[in-house]
Amino acid sequence: MISEQKIRVLVGKPGLDGHDRGAKVVAAALRDAGMEVIYTGLHQTPEQIVETALQEDVDVIALSILSGAHMTLLPRVRELMRDAGMNDVLLTGGGIISKDDMQALGELGVGQLFGPGTTTGEIVEYIENWVDERGAKMGAAS
Amino acid sequence: MTPTVRKDRRDDGRPIVQEGSTREERMAARVAAWRDRRDRQSTRDIDFTTTSSMEVAPIYTPLDLADNDPLEDIGLPGEYPYTRGVYDSMYRTRLWTMRQFAGFATAEETNQRYHFLLDHGQTGLSVAFDLPTLMGYDSDHAMSEGEVGVCGVAIDSLADMETLFRGIPLDQVSTSMTINGPAVIFLALYVAVAEEQGVPSDKLRGTLQTDILKEYIAQKEWLFPPDPHLKIIVDMMGWCADNAPKWHPISISGYHIREAGSTAAQELAFTLADGFTYVEEGIKAGLDVDRFAPRLSFFWNAHNDFFEEIAKYRAARRIWARHMKQRYGAKNARSLLMRFHTQTAGCSLTEQQPENNIVRTAIQALAGVMGGTQSLHTNSMDETYALPTERAVKIALRTQQVIAYESGVANVIDPLGGSYYVEALTDRMEAEAEAYFRQIEDLGGVVAGIEQGFFQRELAVAASRYQEEIDSRRRVIVGVNDFIEKDESLEIPILRIDPRYEREQCARVADVRAKRDDAKYRAAMDALRQSIRDERNLMEPVLDAVRLYATVGEIVELMRDEYGTWREPSIF
Numbered sequence: 001m002i003s004e005q006k007i008r009v010l011v012g013k014p015g016l017d018g019h020d021r022g023a024k025v026v027a028a029a030l031r032d033a034g035m036e037v038i039y040t041g042l043h044q045t046p047e048q049i050v051e052t053a054l055q056e057d058v059d060v061i062a063l064s065i066l067s068g069a070h071m072t073l074l075p076r077v078r079e080l081m082r083d084a085g086m087n088d089v090l091l092t093g094g095g096i097i098s099k100d101d102m103q104a105l106g107e108l109g110v111g112q113l114f115g116p117g118t119t120t121g122e123i124v125e126y127i128e129n130w131v132d133e134r135g136a137k138m139g140a141a142s
Numbered sequence: 143m144t145p146t147v148r149k150d151r152r153d154d155g156r157p158i159v160q161e162g163s164t165r166e167e168r169m170a171a172r173v174a175a176w177r178d179r180r181d182r183q184s185t186r187d188i189d190f191t192t193t194s195s196m197e198v199a200p201i202y203t204p205l206d207l208a209d210n211d212p213l214e215d216i217g218l219p220g221e222y223p224y225t226r227g228v229y230d231s232m233y234r235t236r237l238w239t240m241r242q243f244a245g246f247a248t249a250e251e252t253n254q255r256y257h258f259l260l261d262h263g264q265t266g267l268s269v270a271f272d273l274p275t276l277m278g279y280d281s282d283h284a285m286s287e288g289e290v291g292v293c294g295v296a297i298d299s300l301a302d303m304e305t306l307f308r309g310i311p312l313d314q315v316s317t318s319m320t321i322n323g324p325a326v327i328f329l330a331l332y333v334a335v336a337e338e339q340g341v342p343s344d345k346l347r348g349t350l351q352t353d354i355l356k357e358y359i360a361q362k363e364w365l366f367p368p369d370p371h372l373k374i375i376v377d378m379m380g381w382c383a384d385n386a387p388k389w390h391p392i393s394i395s396g397y398h399i400r401e402a403g404s405t406a407a408q409e410l411a412f413t414l415a416d417g418f419t420y421v422e423e424g425i426k427a428g429l430d431v432d433r434f435a436p437r438l439s440f441f442w443n444a445h446n447d448f449f450e451e452i453a454k455y456r457a458a459r460r461i462w463a464r465h466m467k468q469r470y471g472a473k474n475a476r477s478l479l480m481r482f483h484t485q486t487a488g489c490s491l492t493e494q495q496p497e498n499n500i501v502r503t504a505i506q507a508l509a510g511v512m513g514g515t516q517s518l519h520t521n522s523m524d525e526t527y528a529l530p531t532e533r534a535v536k537i538a539l540r541t542q543q544v545i546a547y548e549s550g551v552a553n554v555i556d557p558l559g560g561s562y563y564v565e566a567l568t569d570r571m572e573a574e575a576e577a578y579f580r581q582i583e584d585l586g587g588v589v590a591g592i593e594q595g596f597f598q599r600e601l602a603v604a605a606s607r608y609q610e611e612i613d614s615r616r617r618v619i620v621g622v623n624d625f626i627e628k629d630e631s632l633e634i635p636i637l638r639i640d641p642r643y644e645r646e647q648c649a650r651v652a653d654v655r656a657k658r659d660d661a662k663y664r665a666a667m668d669a670l671r672q673s674i675r676d677e678r679n680l681m682e683p684v685l686d687a688v689r690l691y692a693t694v695g696e697i698v699e700l701m702r703d704e705y706g707t708w709r710e711p712s713i714f
Contacts, residue, residue: 011714016273016289018362021403021489024602024714025609031714039712042362043277045285067273068528068639072288096527098636116493116526117622119613 007131009060010053012040017067029120046076060127063093070097078109090130173203189616192450194405202562219555223463225456226556227514228479233552239517240542245270245295246529247643249305252295267317270294276363278324278698282648290644298651299693303331312336316347323365325352326374327697330685349390349439355416355588356395359597360402366705368589376427379434381681390439400443401489403605406454411578419588421470431470435477444506445487453567455513461572484510485519491526495621499523504541511545528637595711602714658691666690674704
């Protein structure tokens with residue numbers, strides 16, 4: 001069965017970083033690609049993000065962090081997602097995150113992360129593919 | 143023997159004149175003929191636009207300046223309307239200040255970096271604070287976890303400020319501090335440190351960014367709603383006029399508006415509109431415009447499009463002078479001067495092939511200098527990865543020195559003045575800004591525009607358009623969407639901030655709270671709260687509090703308690 005439902009994506013910025021140009025450009029691109037975007041804005045705590053994600057029943061949490069605090073914030077969000085049983089929700093994002101840190105975060109269950117120079121098309125494609133693969137897995141499981 | 147090539151002139155040297163046509167008519171005919179010839183040639187398959195997606199003509203001629211008056215519109219440097227420069231003599235008398243924005247980890251490490259930069263020829267200081275400090279949180283607050291000292295220096299109290307400026311005589315060095323929400327606290331901290339050095343406030347030279355309106359528009363570092371912030375800014379302008387006449391209490395900024403995605407015209411218009419708002423607030427509060435206007439300063443971006451940026455600075459000078467004289471009735475010549483700092487565009491730097499950023503920064507810095515900036519910061523090549531290493535910031539500083547001493551551009555004031563392109567572009571930018579001013583007025587002013595999300599929407603649209611141009615490769619970014627190197631490896635050193643700094647700073651601020659005179663501290667905080675409720679000037683109460691080692695977080699928390707917070711409309 002092909003789902004006609006829009007992919008629901010929470011876009012937000014955890015922590016103190018207020019530089020939201022990228023988050024807004026990505027949010028607009030996802031919306032233009034037909035996704036439902038819940039933009040939580042700035043200065044969110046990990047708790048607030050996961051709470052909103054649960055309430056809005058999102059498929060994807062996409063976070064923007066340029067402050068260097070990603071090794072504190074992303075693992076925290078991942079942990080809270082796990083505690084809330086959000087096992088089929090993707091945690092992705094981008095910002096100023098070194099390749100080494102991206103790898104370490106990948107090992108903690110964070111999805112692909114996107115640095116400077118990424119096109120919006122790459123992000124849209126990644127999320128769509130991820131949702132397709134999730135659908136295939138769920139189809140196989142039933 | 144090669145024949146001599148001569149201009150077409152009569153024997154007596156005078157130009158050949160055709161009967162019955164004016165010079166303009168002959169020019170128009172020549173341009174039309176040139177256009178016909180050119181139209182038969184192929185053009186490269188790109189958009190001939192500036193970074194603001196504004197189309198530019200292949201050539202500009204005197205015809206493009208038909209409405210431009212060389213005396214009234216261009217004039218001379220140091221003379222109304224200051225298109226060519228704010229001072230008569232500009233860099234002939236003194237070069238721009240080389241002022242590198244710096245700060246990381248704790249005050250100790252940053253103090254060392256300041257000594258390094260001063261030793262290498264920097265001529266002014268510029269402080270970069272970490273996010274907790276910028277947002278008014280002490281280093282040990284829950285919101286600060288993972289963020290202490292990472293984007294700038296952590297300053298929690300006067301104790302840290304003392305360390306930051308150790309060995310730096312504040313009567314001899316000017317300092318710029320990039321902080322906005324808590325700006326009043328940092329003015330007080332600087333005054334207090336100077337006091338301890340025996341330097342009175344009337345000798346202090348420097349700048350506080352303070353510009354809260356651009357926070358709502360772009361940088362997003364506000365603490366309270368607009369009205370209390372504006373009231374505090376007027377307090378600072380008034381206090382400085384009386385006590386620190388050489389200090390710039392505000393740096394009205396376009397840099398961040400541009401970084402957030404605006405076009406050059408939006409940067410120009412929104413920044414000047416913010417400036418006019420501060421002038422109006424000062425006048426409304428009963429301040430004499432000629433007492434505070436001379437110390438209003440500005441801060442612009444220097445992005446990639448060389449000529450667009452130069453035109454922007456020239457238009458800014460002319461617009462500010464005209465409005466200050468004609469609309470606000472300023473009589474003091476110094477009230478009309480749009481004096482500014484420039485920073486090269488952080489958003490133009492790439493993660494790919496970072497050494498190319500040295501080149502981008504050099505071209506952008508050159509635009510700032512040819513646009514007549516009073517001080518300049520050049521970005522380091524590694525800033526898409528981290529805060530600058532010593533090696534990278536040294537190259538950035540040397541870039542300014544090469545421009546200053548080797549390129550020759552500082553020998554002549556406004557060397558591009560009279561260029562058909564630059565003058566036409568300057569005129570066009572002024573017209574676009576004026577159109578925006580009318581739009582903003584129709585909305586009810588800048589604060590109303592912010593509340594309605596007008597600026598935020600303009601920026602979001604411009605940013606998305608710019609990204610679309612890059613994604614589709616209509617706009618080439620070298621190393622990113624063309625001239626790519628697959629499987630690049632990072633070959634430059636990158637600064638990493640050790641997490642131990644956060645632990646040390648948390649211990650430090652706890653120690654400050656434990657050691658201060660608690661009774662006096664509490665009395666000062668109560669007095670500050672009362673001053674807020676009585677709507678008095680907050681500078682002296684804040685000064686009293688910081689001298690007693692009240693922390694930044696404690697003061698901001700008290701203010702947030704009184705003034706409330708503000709949430710922006712969700713626009714993307």
